[in-house]
Structures are given as C-alpha cells and as structure tokens.
Amino acid sequence: MRTGKQLILATKPFARDVTWKSWYYTLTTAIILAGLLTAVYINETLPVLRIACSILCGLVIVRMFVIYHDHQHHAILHRSLPADIIFTLFGIFVLAPTSIWKRSHDHHHNHNSKLFSASIGSYPIMTKEKFEGSTAAEQRAYLAVRHPLTILFGYLSMFVYGMCVRSFLCSPLKHWDSILALVLHIGAGIFIFLKLGWAGWLLLQFLPFFIACAIGAYLFYAQHNFPGVTFSDKEGWCHDNAAMASSSYMLMSPFWKWVTGNIGYHHIHHLNARVPFYRLPEAMANIPELQQAKTTTLHPREIWACLRLKVWHPEKNEMIPL
Numbered sequence: 001m002r003t004g005k006q007l008i009l010a011t012k013p014f015a016r017d018v019t020w021k022s023w024y025y026t027l028t029t030a031i032i033l034a035g036l037l038t039a040v041y042i043n044e045t046l047p048v049l050r051i052a053c054s055i056l057c058g059l060v061i062v063r064m065f066v067i068y069h070d071h072q073h074h075a076i077l078h079r080s081l082p083a084d085i086i087f088t089l090f091g092i093f094v095l096a097p098t099s100i101w102k103r104s105h106d107h108h109h110n111h112n113s114k115l116f117s118a119s120i121g122s123y124p125i126m127t128k129e130k131f132e133g134s135t136a137a138e139q140r141a142y143l144a145v146r147h148p149l150t151i152l153f154g155y156l157s158m159f160v161y162g163m164c165v166r167s168f169l170c171s172p173l174k175h176w177d178s179i180l181a182l183v184l185h186i187g188a189g190i191f192i193f194l195k196l197g198w199a200g201w202l203l204l205q206f207l208p209f210f211i212a213c214a215i216g217a218y219l220f221y222a223q224h225n226f227p228g229v230t231f232s233d234k235e236g237w238c239h240d241n242a243a244m245a246s247s248s249y250m251l252m253s254p255f256w257k258w259v260t261g262n263i264g265y266h267h268i269h270h271l272n273a274r275v276p277f278y279r280l281p282e283a284m285a286n287i288p289e290l291q292q293a294k295t296t297t298l299h300p301r302e303i304w305a306c307l308r309l310k311v312w313h314p315e316k317n318e319m320i321p322l
Contacts, residue, residue: 007271026086061211068232089091108122115312154213265284
C-alpha cells in the first residue's frame with residue numbers, strides 16, 4: 001500500500017486539465033444557472049414553477065462554486081484570461097471574491113487537521129482540555145461558530161459576514177473586492193425588490209443563496225468533522241495522512257455528485273488539489289489506496305452524527321460531543 005510521496009505521485013497522471021471538458025462544464029453550468037435565474041425573473045404567473053427554479057438555482061450555484069474552487073486551485077483553465085474574468089466575476093457574485101477565498105482556502109489546505117493552528121478558512125478545533133480551560137465567553141464563541149444554525153445560515157455567517165465584512169475590515173486594501181461584492185449584492189437585492197417585490201427578491205436572490213450557502217457550509221464542515229476523523233499536532237502532521245485520515249469520502253447519489261461537482265471525493269482533492277473535479281472518480285477507480293477512505297453520507301442520521309461533534313479528545317483519539 002503506497003503512502004506519502006508515492007501515493008501523491010500516483011495521482012499525478014490525473015492532475016491534468018482536459019481543456020475542452022473544463023470549458024464544457026463551466027459554460028454549461030453557467031448557462032443552466034443563467035436560464036434558471038431568468039425563469040425565476042419572468043415566471044410571475046406560475047408560482048410553483050418559479051419556486052422550483054429558485055431551488056434549482058441554489059443547487060446549480062453549488063456546482064458552479066465547486067468549478068470556481070477548482071479554478072482557484074489552478075486545477076482547470078489555468079492561465080486562461082477568459083476563465084480568469086469569468087471566475088473573478090463569479091467570485092464577486094457568490095460573495096466569495098478571489099482575494100479572500102484563495103488566501104483562506106490555501107491556508108486550509110496547508111493546515112488541514114492541525115491542532116493549535118489558526119482556523120483561517122476552516123472551522124475551529126479545540127481539545128477537550130483546552131475547551132474546559134477556556135473562559136465562558138471563549139467557549140460560547142467556539143460553540144457558536146460550530147453550531148448547526150450557524151452552518152444553516154451560512155449565507156449570513158460564512159459569506160456575508162466572514163467572506164465580505166470581516167475580510168474587508170481586517171485588510172481593506174487587500175480585500176477591497178469583498179466590500180465590492182457585498183455592495184453589488186445589496187444593490188442587486190434592492191433593484192430586485194423594487195422591480196419584483198418581496199416575493200421576487202425572496203425567490204431570485206435570498207432562497208438560491210440561502211440554499212447554496214447552507215449546503216456549502218455543511219459540506220465544508222462535514223468533510224473535516226465526521227466520526228472517525230483524526231487531528232494531529234504540528235510535529236505529527238503530514239500532508240498525505242491529513243488528506244486520508246482527516247478528509248472524508250462522502251458517498252452520494254449521481255444527482256448529488258453532479259450538484260456538488262464531485263467534492264465528496266474530498267480525500268483525493270486534499271491529497272492533490274490539482275486533480276480536476278471531473279477526474280476525481282477516475283483517480284479513485286484506478287488507485288486502490290484511495291478506496292480505503294473514511295466515509296460519511298448525506299443521510300440525516302449521519303448529518304446529525306457530524307453536527308454533534310464538538311471537541312477533540314487526544315486520549316480517545318477522536319472527536320466527541322459535549
């Protein structure tokens with residue numbers, strides 16, 4: 001069984017962009033999203049169809065975000081000016097502009113599963129001992145970030161506040177695109193409200209973003225906070241073990257694999273972020289070691305099992321509830 005550098009090298013043949021496929025998936029997803037948004041905008045006389053299109057908008061935003069995420073990793077369409085323009089605009093549209101998303105997400109990849117490192121781009125992790133030794137205010141803040149309602153309302157907590165407001169306040173010059181994204185988002189919301197009323201705003205902006213951000217926030221949480229996950233101190237950390245032991249393989253139906261752009265193959269993505277999303281199943285099928293991944297699903301029982309986990313217990317070597 002290959003480990004370490006040998007396992008990473010085994011993924012290299014799959015870390016090659018197939019340009020026509022990348023453009024095909026990017027443009028078809030963007031066209032589907034634009035078509036659904038247009039259907040919501042013009043379908044005032046068919047409320048059931050309008051609601052269905054609004055929900056589908058949220059799901060397609062998730063898929064487009066994963067494609068955007070791959071571009072930020074340079075897994076697809078690297079050094080393509082048209083792609084850079086498209087994805088820069090999409091990052092602003094989805095309230096995760098490139099300056100803050102790439103910085104925070106790269107930090108996450110470089111420090112995934114490390115204890116006692118800054119929780120930039122990921123959910124914070126405390127050991128049981130550290131939690132019990134923290135002040136009441138620190139405990140409340142820690143639990144609030146990991147609370148199911150915080151994840152459910154990721155639209156406001158992770159994207160509006162975390163990606164836009166907080167990043168801009170921390171570094172206005174570096175993250176000017178964060179405030180631009182927020183201003184444009186609010187401006188678009190006001191325009192939609194004045195043009196279509198509260199129902200139009202709810203279906204054209206709020207519901208799609210609420211759905212997309214809630215799904216995104218949960219996926220990001222559950223792929224590193226699941227029964228069986230392990231964490232290490234900085235001295236015991238290594239890249240391949242962090243990928244295989246601290247990133248889940250989320251079993252999904254073909255429908256959810258399409259919606260999430262194969263992000264459920266998260267252990268492979270963390271092992272080699274240059275593997276395009278559409279080649280992750282191929283890598284899994286051809287590398288036996290990758291088939292030994294720790295798994296979770298979208299079954300309500302397993303969702304609850306993930307959400308219950310709060311702190312790391314070093315003696316038990318597992319995440320536990322409180």
